[in-house]
Amino acid sequence: MEEVLKHFGLLEPPFTVSPNPRYMFFTPQHKDALYGCQYTIEQKNGLAIIYGDVGTGKTTIARHIYQKYSDDPSYSVAMMVTPDLKTDTAFLRGIMAEYGVATKRSHAASIAAFRRAATKAYEQDKNLVLLVDEAQQMTKPMLEVIRVFLNFETNSSKFIQVILFGQSELATTIDSMRAIKSRVNVFGELKPMAESTTENMIDFRWRAAGGKEHPFTTDAIQALFVYSGGLPREIIKLASVSLMRAYVNKSPKVHVTMVVAAAKELRLKEGE
Ligand SMILES: Nc1ncnc2c1ncn2[C@@H]1O[C@H](COP(=O)(O)OP(=O)(O)OP(=O)(O)O)[C@@H](O)[C@H]1O
Numbered sequence: 001m002e003e004v005l006k007h008f009g010l011l012e013p014p015f016t017v018s019p020n021p022r023y024m025f026f027t028p029q030h031k032d033a034l035y036g037c038q039y040t041i042e043q044k045n046g047l048a049i050i051y052g053d054v055g056t057g058k059t060t061i062a063r064h065i066y067q068k069y070s071d072d073p074s075y076s077v078a079m080m081v082t083p084d085l086k087t088d089t090a091f092l093r094g095i096m097a098e099y100g101v102a103t104k105r106s107h108a109a110s111i112a113a114f115r116r117a118a119t120k121a122y123e124q125d126k127n128l129v130l131l132v133d134e135a136q137q138m139t140k141p142m143l144e145v146i147r148v149f150l151n152f153e154t155n156s157s158k159f160i161q162v163i164l165f166g167q168s169e170l171a172t173t174i175d176s177m178r179a180i181k182s183r184v185n186v187f188g189e190l191k192p193m194a195e196s197t198t199e200n201m202i203d204f205r206w207r208a209a210g211g212k213e214h215p216f217t218t219d220a221i222q223a224l225f226v227y228s229g230g231l232p233r234e235i236i237k238l239a240s241v242s243l244m245r246a247y248v249n250k251s252p253k254v255h256v257t258m259v260v261a262a263a264k265e266l267r268l269k270e271g272e
């Protein structure tokens with residue numbers, strides 16, 4: 001890897017797929033999603049939903065928010081990942097454990113205990129924030145738990161702010177649950193990137209990794225866009241494999257042929 005970095009004048013690999021907030025390129029829609037979440041949290045408005053296709057940046061935004069508020073002592077932030085949990089009671093218990101609230105034997109008694117803890121937190125000016133990732137896997141009973149939490153409130157403020165991050169099915173599920181849908185303040189959708197945004201993201205990551213001008217030709221950028229369908233994770237994987245091909249060929253530039261070969265290797269098809 002050292003050799004590759006040296007070849008391209010980089011300090012770090014520019015195209016790793018871990019959701020590192022430092023490599024996040026804030027497009028207008030990513031900014032809107034982030035600001036929508038911050039508004040919901042800071043105004044104590046209750047519920048925001050961030051949804052979009054696979055690999056569009058949901059987990060990265062969730063981590064960004066987690067970092068931002070967990071450093072602030074006036075917030076208590078919990079991050080849950082739905083697939084770890086099976087039932088609504090397990091979900092509730094998981095959340096209570098995150099906030100250090102003792103659970104009770106029955107579901108109803110646990111809800112009551114959590115209500116008391118959330119009320120106390122509110123009175124002590126502690127803002128509870130709950131982030132749920134992979135929320136497309138939440139069952140309706142789990143969403144019902146969230147609805148109950150949103151009833152912990154005064155006339156103007158919720159005692160717990162909830163942000164659900166999930167693939168597009170999440171929005172469809174919410175559409176079918178009127179009681180929860182009417183409590184949503186922000187629906188932030190993350191759509192695939194346009195071709196120009198694709199290049200801007202590549203450029204941003206290249207510079208974040210210590211590079212100067214990125215080495216992709218105009219045709220190569222177009223191919224990145226076409227084969228990735230504009231999905232950020234696919235763009236990054238493709239860019240990473242293409243870059244290795246350029247290195248192996250001792251080429252200072254990444255040419256369209258290298259991207260096409262990389263797309264084949266990753267089994268991507270045009271427009272997918
Ligand atoms: N706006 C962006 N700028 C830079 N990189 C991005 C951007 N959006 C997503 N990525 C990158 O794409 C990859 C996938 O992002 P992330 O894991 O946040 O997606 P996701 O929406 O949570 O996907 P999934 O639905 O599969 O959980 C990560 O490497 C992330 O850094």
Ligand SMILES: [Mg+2]
Binds near residue numbers: 058133
């Ligand atoms: Mg994710």
